[in-house]
Amino acid sequence: MSCTSSSMDIVPDDTFNDFAPLSKRRRVSDCSRSCEDSSCAPLKKFWFPDGDIVLEIQTRLLKVHRRRLQCSVIFSDMLHIPQPFETDQIDGCPSVALVGDALADWEVALAWIYHHDEFLNQVVTFDILSGALRISTKYEIPGLRRWAIEELSSRWPVDVVSMRLNALPHAAEAITLAQECNVPEILPAAFYALSVQKFHASADGGRSHLVLSPNDLRRLIAGREALQDALLRIAVDPLTEPGCANNAACAHCAPRRAEYWRARLAPDPKSPWSTWLVRELDWMLRDDAFAGTLCPACFHGHMSTIKWRLGRLRGAMPGFFLL
Structure with a gap:
């Protein structure tokens, strides 16, 4: 499995090479570290004293629960593989470094996992949508991905006649996100929303060349x-x-x-x-x-x-x- 852990020795398997969310860390003689010993700082809102796994993302530590992460197909598979006794730990828990992930994206995903009702009732910004879609696609979280696609499709619908003014902001970013995360159904409306904007204006049209491939x-x-x-x-x-x-x-x-x-x-x-x-x-x-x-x-x-x-x-x- 190519989802190699920074703190767990995972048996390699080319099946998951496209995901590669975890990176192997050098084994140290003292396998247990405290959060004070780490170069990362705990993120308080996702640091649960009874958590049993630590995620290292950018420069922050998140102590969460394995059972919560099993909504992800990737984490569910990884966590069911027996691990060697001596694995690098932080605060008494196995740790994994999620290389290449953005902390803001994981905050969105964990808000959906831990505070589901509040998450669904909040005002949805494009940053929330993009974070939810990136994490749910990379780590295969079906429920979160469905929600993100439904929200994207409400802004950039299959039938362009249904498109409204909220399709104009972030149209260029939506195109790039749809290409990255395989959501082709929103592309015609997103392109159309961007095409009607005047390029000389200081809006999405004027900076599309900075965003699009x-x-x-x-x-x-x-x-x-x-x-x-x-x-x-x-x-x-x-x-x-x-x-x-x-x-x-x-x-x-x-x-x-x-x-x-x-x-x-x-x-x-x-x-x-x-x-x-x-x-x-x-x-x-x-x-x-x-x-x-x-x-x-x-x-x-x-x-x-x-x-x-x-x-x-x-x-x-x-x-x-x-x-």
Whole structure:
């Protein structure tokens, strides 16, 4: 098992090489150390006197309970392997150093493990989401991973029409996190949320080149170009959509319909984002005030055109971003 312990001699097994959460530490003659002897300091809120295992993360010590850690497939497997009698200990407990992990991420995971109800009722920030997903993915904690994916999907839903303003912050980080932790279902919405933001603004769009990989930055640019092309086609000819079954437009309603489309989809120079095409089309479907002014034939043509364009965008969004 490649999950080698800093304080436990684990039999190597290539099966878990992708995880490698624990690193082997040099054996010392005195196997038992106190927390005062360690170069790390105890983290009080996760230092339980009756704990039976110590986690060393960055420069902090966490004394927790083995039974609590067994919600993790990786820890459950590791802790069921018999250990040699002489293993390095801290405060009378076996210790493991979680090399490469962030303390903040583990604080999220342990809050979910120890204070489950409070955890579920808190305000969920992106840092909490990312920490939960990274630890639950690396150490295989199914319940925590499901929760994190559900929360991510509520911000970056599969159906981009359901996306709201809370999808705009951290969109670039969400893309990187989804790639790292294998959550591809949020990628179209996260890319779309980032693509509508103006790059000259001091928001996510303006710093996406610092967060995204070169491949993902290429996807973002390709998607922005595809969306701009779609918007331009509508601006040039608002009333005609090839393939749409009903494009009826009478001489009386046609000029007002064309003006309506162009006005609704025109970018607002004062807005921090460009035309949010999917959202605008969704709102236009519910704009009864304007639709009610059209003759029956133009009403059906107007609604059919909106639905057709919205459906096409929904289906094309992953392809726009080369997903």
